[in-house]
Amino acid sequence: MFYTFLLALVVSFGALAQGASEQAEVAQKGVEPGSTEGASVDGGADPAVIDAGAALFKNNCAVCHSAGSDVIVGPGLKGVTGRRSESWLISWIKNSQALIQSGDAEAVAVYNEYNKQAMPSFAFSDDEVRSILAYIDSEANTAAAVPTTVGGVEGAAPGQNVGTDAIGAVGGYLDIILVVLIVVLIVLVVTLLLITSLLKNYLNKNRQLDEYDAEVVNQRFDFSKIYKSKAVRTLVVLIFVVVLLDLTIDKVMGVGIQQGYQPKQPIAFSHKLHAGEHQINCNYCHTTVYESKSASIPSANICMNCHSQIQTQSPEIQKIYRAIERNEPIEWVRIHNLPDLAYFNHSQHTQVGGVECQTCHGPIQEMDVVYQYSPLTMGWCIDCHRETPLNTEGNQYYDNLVQLHEASSKGAFTVSSNGGTECSKCHY
Ligand code: HEC
Ligand code: HEC
Ligand code: HEC
Ligand code: HEC
Ligand code: HEC
Ligand code: HEC
Incomplete structure (x- = not known):
């Protein structure tokens, strides 16, 4: 009885801890590395313009330029609006x-200074170029106002890490609770043992015990009794059978599931290097991921935007040139692949639902070689649809539905409340 209670306690604390760590994930995702939240400390430009400029800069310029004074491939752009006129900059960047x-x-002069490396042309409007310049200026100002970056989350404003710190504290807190629980348990066991021996002494000394009672009171712990007991034997066999069954069922159900699948790719392309270290946005390469069903795999031309300049002598990059010369696509090995009977749409999840790539694909920005992070089973899809609240705010389409839902049930209005677990939503 007592142990069941304790077990329940430990299990519920476990669940709590998991909840907390999930929150931590969410909190961390809220602060995208390099996000420009902090950039609003600025000489007056519209924050929305700066944000737009930041995105353009990150996608198109950051591989070759820093907004500070470090030289990457091209010069650091800090103060560039001071040393060049706006019209010059617009013509140059275009x-x-x-x-x-x-x-x-x-x-x-600047071309010769940088060994005549051609900077690519960009089909931006004048306003887009101005937004990039506004971003560069705001970065220069922020750098002056906030001299250090916080806790390794580059570019995040101070204080934004509070979420993770708090969660870290909760994690430490839980550890302490667990240790206290274990100590309490040990103390309890010791006290119980003390009480039994006290009682035993008391009974032996002060009471007249008949033969049967004396035997019970003075019995020794006998392992062979446990071992010979029928009940215990049946129990052991039962546990064994259940575990075996569970394992076989898992194996059988696992047919066709490719979780962890990590094939060798024809070119040693690393997401860790591109999406992680160089922070190239996912949709720079997976261009259709916010607009259509498929995420798309980049063509060799997208690689050439940069690799016509970067690492041109590397044997891996030479493979890209060869593919282009022969006019053949690079034969990437497909990793994620749902059976034809299921319908999955990226834009529905990334754009409409606001689900992060990492929720389904895992920490891609840390993978040298991509592997399949999620099981991609029907159960996996449905679990998330049951648990994820739908963002209905400010969307009149949902108002009536939400009212109806709230009248009939207490839970949040989830994807499944909106019909996201109906067979026909996912099956043709
Ligand atoms: C593939 C690398 C590469 C990319 C991408 C790139 N640049 Fe450049 N950029 C250079 C190089 C190299 C130079 C130095 C001049 C030269 O060699 O042509 C340069 C020079 C410049 C200059 C002149 C700096 C000065 O001191 O006068 C500006 C401004 C500039 N780039 C802005 C941008 C912007 C804005 C973007 C993104 C829209 C961008 N660049 C993208 C490589 C790049
Ligand atoms: C510089 C281009 C580039 C960037 C940036 C990039 N990817 Fe990729 N991605 C690729 C290429 C090329 C492949 C195919 C080769 C491979 O699997 O590594 C790929 C493959 C993938 C796959 C596996 C596709 C399959 O076969 O099932 C996933 C998932 C993926 N990327 C997600 C992401 C996410 C998430 C990000 C942003 C964090 C990202 N990618 C950023 C180029 C890029
Ligand atoms: C937005 C710019 C950009 C794009 C697009 C891009 N890369 Fe890169 N790539 C880089 C940078 C920056 C490096 C790191 C260079 C360094 O470390 O010196 C790099 C390094 C590499 C390397 C390692 C080269 C070596 O031998 O060290 C490979 C391989 C590579 N890229 C393949 C690709 C492929 C394939 C694509 C197209 C799917 C691609 N890259 C698209 C910027 C880019
Ligand atoms: C809700 C889960 C989910 C999210 C969020 C998600 N993906 Fe996917 N992704 C999938 C599934 C499922 C597949 C397999 C699709 C198929 O086989 O039809 C896939 C396949 C891919 C592929 C292989 C090419 C293709 O379209 O089949 C790439 C590349 C990819 N995802 C990139 C991304 C990027 C980049 C993001 C974030 C912008 C993202 N994904 C967000 C679930 C997701
Ligand atoms: C991480 C959570 C998550 C996972 C995993 C996920 N989805 Fe979804 N899905 C969502 C969200 C959130 C929405 C609601 C988007 C919206 O309309 O705002 C959604 C909506 C949908 C819709 C539209 C439903 C409607 O009512 O119109 C379909 C179809 C769908 N998902 C299919 C799938 C399939 C197939 C899979 C598995 C391969 C999958 N989803 C996995 C979160 C998820
Ligand atoms: C949220 C999306 C979603 C919904 C809702 C959904 N399914 Fe599925 N279903 C899938 C996906 C994804 C697969 C492929 C999974 C796999 O290959 O493991 C699948 C596979 C199947 C399969 C084939 C199983 C196999 O092993 O090949 C059947 C049958 C099926 N679903 C029936 C249904 C029925 C009946 C319903 C309604 C009660 C339903 N599904 C609702 C996503 C969904």
């Missing part, structure tokens, strides 16, 4: 080669 060929002295 097409630097044209500007150099027109004989512009500044352009030729």
Whole structure:
């Protein structure tokens, strides 16, 4: 009885801990590395413009330029709006080669200074270029206002880590509770043992015990009795059978599930390097992931945006050139693959649902070689649909549905409340 209670306690604390760590994940995701939240400490430009500029910069320029003064491939862009005129910058960024060929002295000078590496052209509007410049300026100001970055979350404003710190504290707290529980348990066992021996002494000394009672009071713990007991034997056999059954069922149900699948790819392309260290946005390469059903795998041309300049001599990069020369696609091995009977749409989840790539694909930005992180089973889809509340705020389409739902049930309005577990939603 007591042990059941204790077990229940421990289990519920476990669940609590898990909940907390999930919250921690959410909290961490809230602060995207390099997010520009802190950039609003700025000389007046519209924060929305700066945000737009930040996204453009991250996607298109950050591999070659820092917004500070470090040289990556090209010069650091801090203060560039001071040393060049806006119209010069607009022409340069749109097409630097044209500007150099027109004989512009500044352009030729910077081109020669950087060993005549051609910067790619960008089909931006003037406003888009201005937003990038606004972002660069705001970064320069932020850097002055906030000299250090916080806790390794680059670019995040101070205080934004509070979420994770608090969770860390909760984690430590839980450890303490567990230790206290164990200590209490030990103390209890010792006290119980003391009480039995006291009682035994008392009974032996002060009472007249008949033969049977004396035997019970003075009995020794006998292992062979346990071992010979029929009940215990049946129990052991039963546990054995259940475990065996469980294992076989898992195996049988596992047919066709490829969780962990990690094939060798034709080019040693690393997400850790590109999406992690160089922070290239996922949709720079997976261009359709927010707009359509499929996420798309980048063509060799997308690689060439950068690799016509970067690491041109590397044997792995030479493979890209060869594919382009022969006009053949790079034959990436497909990892995630649902059977044809199921319908899955990326934009529904990434754009509409706001689900992070990492929720389904795991820490891709830390993988040198991609593997399948989730099981991709029907149960997996449905579990999430049952648990995930739908973001209905400010969407009149949902108002009536939510009212109806609240009248009939207490739980949150989840994807499944909206019909997300109906067979026809996922099956053609
Ligand atoms: C593939 C690398 C690469 C990318 C991507 C790139 N640049 Fe450049 N950029 C360079 C190099 C190299 C130079 C130095 C001049 C040269 O060699 O052409 C340069 C020079 C510049 C200059 C002139 C700096 C000065 O001191 O006058 C500006 C401004 C600039 N880049 C802005 C941008 C912006 C904005 C983006 C993104 C939209 C961008 N660059 C993307 C490589 C790149
Ligand atoms: C520089 C381009 C580039 C960027 C940036 C990039 N990817 Fe990829 N991604 C690829 C290429 C190329 C492949 C195919 C080769 C492979 O599997 O590694 C791929 C494969 C994948 C796959 C496996 C596809 C399959 O076969 O099932 C997933 C999932 C994925 N990427 C997710 C992401 C996520 C999430 C991000 C952002 C954190 C991201 N990618 C950023 C180029 C990129
Ligand atoms: C937005 C710019 C960008 C794009 C697009 C890009 N890369 Fe890269 N890539 C880089 C940078 C930056 C490095 C790191 C270079 C370094 O460390 O010196 C790199 C390194 C690599 C390397 C390691 C090279 C070596 O031998 O060290 C490989 C392989 C590679 N990229 C393959 C690809 C492939 C394949 C694609 C297309 C799916 C691609 N890259 C797209 C920027 C890019
Ligand atoms: C709700 C879960 C979920 C989210 C969120 C999600 N994916 Fe996927 N992804 C999948 C599933 C399931 C597949 C397999 C689809 C299939 O086989 O039809 C897949 C396949 C892919 C593929 C292989 C190509 C394809 O389209 O089949 C790439 C690349 C990919 N995802 C990238 C991303 C990126 C980048 C993001 C974030 C912007 C993302 N995914 C977000 C579940 C998800
Ligand atoms: C991590 C959570 C998560 C996982 C895993 C997930 N989904 Fe979803 N799904 C959502 C959310 C959130 C929405 C609601 C998007 C919205 O409409 O706001 C959604 C919506 C949908 C819809 C539209 C439902 C409707 O009512 O219109 C379909 C279809 C769907 N998902 C299919 C799938 C399939 C198939 C899988 C498994 C391969 C899957 N989902 C896995 C979170 C998830
Ligand atoms: C949220 C999306 C979703 C919903 C809702 C859904 N399914 Fe599925 N179903 C899937 C996916 C994804 C697979 C493929 C999983 C796999 O291959 O393991 C699948 C597989 C199946 C299979 C084939 C199993 C196999 O082993 O090949 C059957 C049969 C099936 N579903 C029936 C149903 C029925 C009946 C319903 C309604 C009660 C339903 N599904 C609702 C996503 C869904």
